[in-house]
Amino acid sequence: MRDPLPLDQLSAIEGLLSEEERLVRDSVRRFVRERYLPRAAALFAKEEFPTDLVPEIAEMGLLGAHLTGYGCAGMNAVAYGLALQELEYGDSGLRSFCSVQGSLAMWPIWKYGSAEQKERWLPGMQRGELIGCFGLTEPDSGSDPGSMKTRAKKDGDGWVLDGAKMWITNSPLAHLAVVWAKTGDGGAESIRGFVVERGTPGFETPRMEGKMSLRASTTGEIVLAGCRVPDANLLPGAQGLAGPLGCLSQARFGISFGALGAAKACYDTVVSYTRERVQFGVPIAKKQLVQAQIVEMASEIAKGEIMALHFGRLKDAGKLTAPQISLCKRNNVGVALRVARASRALLGANGILLDYPVVRHMLNLESVYTYEGTDEVHQLLLGRALTGLDAF
């Protein structure tokens, strides 16, 4: 039996990466394989986020690594994407923790915040001492965020927030939440962003239990009942839906790299499993039905990787557009989910055990498929861009 051709050599993006990008990838790869993978199955089984790992994650510089200043690494989009891919090779829940902290909590403060707000929160968030979350989605407001019911009413030198947010990654752990609320009764143009700190009266974050996906990441609600924050907690630079959507663009780009990490973990498992698993007297990888699926997986992952790299370079050049982000997020998450499902089947009964990573990734990716713009929302966004007609 010859050695299998590694996926990295098939897509051959190695030579297109800078020295620094390769070092970032290799360092995060080693971190995830040594520090996370040995616990991945147990954390998933116990529905537990490893809070004890947060200081190490922060020490690695993984929180807000694509931002500049305040202790952040200031990496380019490609290096950041590669880091997220290695995190998601471990678990989509681990990657989600870092994405939410970096792109959804730190980024809006970094982008829309005042100098005082940045100085007040970003260094602690980079060090992992302050965990953040992002409150946009509500029980009755998902793909249509403009319909949100949460309101902020001016009250002297502050604002009073009322409403409920749901499906909020990290909220039960969070020291602060970036909450989006309408300041008037009209449309989305009155949406503003507020930083609400833990301990503020009227701020609760009940945990949502019983998820069958992203079990190693903590999800909760944000309940705001007459929650008063001072003017100093309003993000001055964001007005209207563009505020939260700007954050989502950051996170969605990261996911287009990240999801391929989960796909690669499944692919690696399938190649080694099918080369060893003997049925009808031969390793099942010798069967054409199996090879056809392996070829399909490798082809899709390689294409996704080349696309992610191309769009990453465009992002660094400041030229990446919203339709391209939709294309890349939707394509690569779809690829990852299909790869994970096929991998689960190829492992037969073993595929349903947590002893192998495939069922964990498969279940996780159901969330990744739906969050950060569902597959269908990205279809609608692309459809609108490609035809000039709005089908929402």
Added chain:
Amino acid sequence: MKILVPLKRVADPDNANKIKIAPDGAKIDTTGLEWKPNPFDEYAVEAALRLTENGATPKVRGGEVVVVTFGPKEADTTLRQMLATGADRAVRVDTTDDALDGSLVARALKALVEREKPDLVLMGKQAVDGDSNQVGQILAELLGWPMATFAATLQEEAGALLVGREVDGGVITLRVKLPAVVTVDLRIVAPTSVYSLATARTHKYADGVRFSALPAIMAAKKKPLIEVPLAELSPDTSLRIAYSKFEPPPVRKAGVKVPDVAVLVDKLVNEAKVL
């Protein structure tokens, strides 16, 4: 303390089966090889970092760690990687991989040591490609410095190092006066192997070589990395070792399955003749 750590890049030991030999057997074909730092040299860098800090604040360097390697421009990556883990400066001695042997490397290092004046040269006990285990010993001889090889523990004292060496049947402890040459074995990166004068004896390191944090990788490109031509350090670039031929190990033959113990014993007695 100022420490010089010589490093060698080697073909990725996890992919050793990818190594190809040129058709005439004259040399190893290095095209397309994935390079990694020699693991024992990585351990030496980790030990050097531990000797120049207090354990509690690993980003504060109480001393200087200079890394050096020999090779073409691409070998800079190996040095950058070490700058990202905490080394302060790097020197690449410009040459090609096949124009070196242990003696030449040691002669060039001697000149570099005279230029840099470190208190300690710390290096891997051997490289995992050639397994020669020569450079540290030759260098100590050329410098006329004390030497300790295969160090498993290091403890800094005023002007000296207490070196624990694992030998058959136990550990032998040497006190070497600085400056000295020390080569390290793999247990040097265990949690309680290395203590500087500033490190509390109760401190325990994470096992193994530390991770390079992402901000440190970004900052590493701003750290000084200089290039020195080999001939500037050793005008005599002749080799003492002549390699006559390389050949891959013979391909292993497939084993046989035997139906029962009787056949196994018969084969051991009559075919293998080991019983």
